[in-house]
Amino acid sequence: MSTHIKGTIAIVGAGPGGMATALAAIRLGFEVMLFERAAEIKAAGNILNLWPPPQKILKIIGVDTNDLGAPCQTFFERYDGKQRAEVILPDEVVREYGGGFIGLLRWGLYKRMLDALPPGVLRLGHNLTGIHDDGAKVRLTFANGQTFTADILVGADGINSFVRKTLWGDEPIRHQRLHLVGGYLFLDSPPEGKGVIAHNRTTQVSYTPIRHDGKWGYEWWVLEACDPSQPPPADLLSFSRERAAGFTRKVRDLIDATPAKHLQRWEIRDRPPLKQWSKGRTTLVGDAAHPTSPYAAYGAGMSIEDGYFLARELDKVSLSDTEAVRGALQRFEDRRKPHTAQVSQGAFHTGRMFHHMPRLLRPLRDWVFDNTPLLQKFVGDAMPGHILSQLAEIEDAPPFRPAVLSAP
Ligand SMILES: Cc1cc2nc3c(=O)[nH]c(=O)nc-3n(C[C@H](O)[C@H](O)[C@H](O)COP(=O)(O)OP(=O)(O)OC[C@H]3O[C@@H](n4cnc5c(N)ncnc54)[C@H](O)[C@@H]3O)c2cc1C
Numbered sequence: 440m441s442t443h444i445k446g447t448i449a450i451v452g453a454g455p456g457g458m459a460t461a462l463a464a465i466r467l468g469f470e471v472m473l474f475e476r477a478a479e480i481k482a483a484g485n486i487l488n489l490w491p492p493p494q495k496i497l498k499i500i501g502v503d504t505n506d507l508g509a510p511c512q513t514f515f516e517r518y519d520g521k522q523r524a525e526v527i528l529p530d531e532v533v534r535e536y537g538g539g540f541i542g543l544l545r546w547g548l549y550k551r552m553l554d555a556l557p558p559g560v561l562r563l564g565h566n567l568t569g570i571h572d573d574g575a576k577v578r579l580t581f582a583n584g585q586t587f588t589a590d591i592l593v594g595a596d597g598i599n600s601f602v603r604k605t606l607w608g609d610e611p612i613r614h615q616r617l618h619l620v621g622g623y624l625f626l627d628s629p630p631e632g633k634g635v636i637a638h639n640r641t642t643q644v645s646y647t648p649i650r651h652d653g654k655w656g657y658e659w660w661v662l663e664a665c666d667p668s669q670p671p672p673a674d675l676l677s678f679s680r681e682r683a684a685g686f687t688r689k690v691r692d693l694i695d696a697t698p699a700k701h702l703q704r705w706e707i708r709d710r711p712p713l714k715q716w717s718k719g720r721t722t723l724v725g726d727a728a729h730p731t732s733p734y735a736a737y738g739a740g741m742s743i744e745d746g747y748f749l750a751r752e753l754d755k756v757s758l759s760d761t762e763a764v765r766g767a768l769q770r771f772e773d774r775r776k777p778h779t780a781q782v783s784q785g786a787f788h789t790g791r792m793f794h795h796m797p798r799l800l801r802p803l804r805d806w807v808f809d810n811t812p813l814l815q816k817f818v819g820d821a822m823p824g825h826i827l828s829q830l831a832e833i834e835d836a837p838p839f840r841p842a843v844l845s846a847p
Contacts, residue, residue, distance in 0.1 A: 445754075446758030447758075448593060449591070451474045451579070451594055451595060451596050451602060452474075452595035452597055452600075453473050453475035453480055454595060454597060455548065456595040456725025456726065457593070459724075459744075460593050460746030460749060462556065463746045466500050466501060466839040467754040469750070473562065474565035475564075476564070476565060476566035483545065485545060485546075485621055485622075486545065488508075489541050492829035497743065502555045503554065507551060509649050510537020511632045512525070512634065514636070516687075518638065518639035518644070523809065524819035527819065527823060529827070532826070532827070532830065539634065542657075543650060546651075547651045548739070565583065566581055567581055568580055570592060572721060577721060592721040593723070594721065594728075595723075595725050595746070597730075600726070603713070603723055603727050606723075610710060610711075612709075613711060615707040616664055616665060617663065617790050618705065618707065619661070620675050620703070620704045622660070622675075622679065622703075623651075623659070624697045627655075628655065629655045630648035639686070641663055641664065641801075642662065643660075643661070643793060643794075644661050644690055647659075659693050661678070661682045662707075662733070676694070676697065676699050707790070709732050710729075710730050716776070721768075728745065728772075728779065729780065731779075731783040735782050737782050741778070744778075744829060749768075749771045752774075781825070782825055
């Protein structure tokens with residue numbers, strides 16, 4: 440049985456951020472309640488890439504990362520295959536993590552994280568509707584009429600976070616006026632370990648290898664400006680084929696071979712960085728704190744990092760000491776804010792640069808990307824900087840497997 444000596448952490452939202460926070464806190468001996476409003480866990484989307492820092496954390500917090508995704512090196516190219524930039528990581532990182540990032544299906548990650556959660560931690564069908572912090576405890580009220588108390592509340596409830604709104608009020612969401620169509624397919628043989636992010640004047644058409652449930656394949660996506668007031672394309676496959684005309688044979692073949700049921704579309708939204716995340720005994724992780732456009736391929740990765748660093752800060756204090764808890768939550772967000780703001784705002788501005796630049800300036804932009812090292816500096820070198828800084832902050836610890844746990 441659990442000894443309850445370290446206090447109780449309530450986490451709201453069982454996406455990657457909430458599940459990582461739960462696993463990281465369990466590893467350090469906290470009692471954890473993970474609340475999710477949905478009746479079952481469903482992956483929010485199909486395609487995903489994960490950089491080395493979240494891979495390292497997943498392993499430490501007890502997630503089976505063996506054969507989790509397909510490793511690849513990432514290149515930025517012009518539509519016709521001319522290389523513009525490369526994400527270069529040190530040899531030892533490439534050796535350990537296989538390259539830049541891994542490609543996988545979202546459900547593959549969710550399933551591995553769910554499998555690592557001890558029974559009794561996840562409570563489905565719990566839609567948070569009320570928060571009361573009396574200084575010593577936080578009381579949570581759910582739409583189903585149930586109430587729970589905890590020492591700490593973690594809002595891992597995504598871009599439209601109820602917890603964030605309760606703490607800091609509501610702000611309008613930022614529509615980036617971009618949309619993305621993503622698809623995937625499986626192959627009989629292992630793909631080449633190369634991921635390509637390619638642009639023409641208006642559109643990004645990209646692909647990376649994937650590994651899912653023991654199967655190899657590819658994921659690809661088409662991203663361009665859109666008018667959110669207009670209806671979405673009726674046929675996503677025809678739309679993607681049309682947009683990929685003029686790109687390399689390789690990506691056109693991938694799109695052609697994709698079953699229509701493996702396609703999905705998203706309009707891209709985020710929010711400007713929040714000045715303060717934590718108040719009293721409550722804090723935020725993941726998209727609730729810093730929603731991130733897919734341009735960084737790092738929103739889920741950063742939410743996993745948040746959970747890990749939050750649990751480590753909480754481990755240094757007694758949860759019954761309100762001032763100490765405030766200090767820990769503040770140290771957590773002070774550590775996380777610069778990194779997450781740089782990545783999320785970098786992703787926002789990269790999207791603007793490629794898709795919302797005035798028409799007359801686009802030829803000049805593309806000439807600069809084709810003939811100078813600017814894109815290499817801007818994306819090829821900046822991303823390794825973020826990756827290495829995070830890897831250095833994560834402890835070198837053996838994988839954790841929870842032994843005996845119970846629900847409170
Ligand atoms: C098209 C697209 C591609 C992307 N590609 C990548 C990528 O390649 N790599 C990457 O790292 N990131 C990527 N991202 C970003 C990534 O999806 C998000 O950053 C990530 O899902 C955030 O995780 P989270 O746990 O913070 O929030 P979410 O995944 O949004 O989870 C929030 C959870 O909270 C629950 N919830 C909400 N409100 C309540 C409530 N009141 N009570 C209880 N539960 C509640 C929700 O049901 C949900 O399960 C992409 C995003 C998009 C849109």
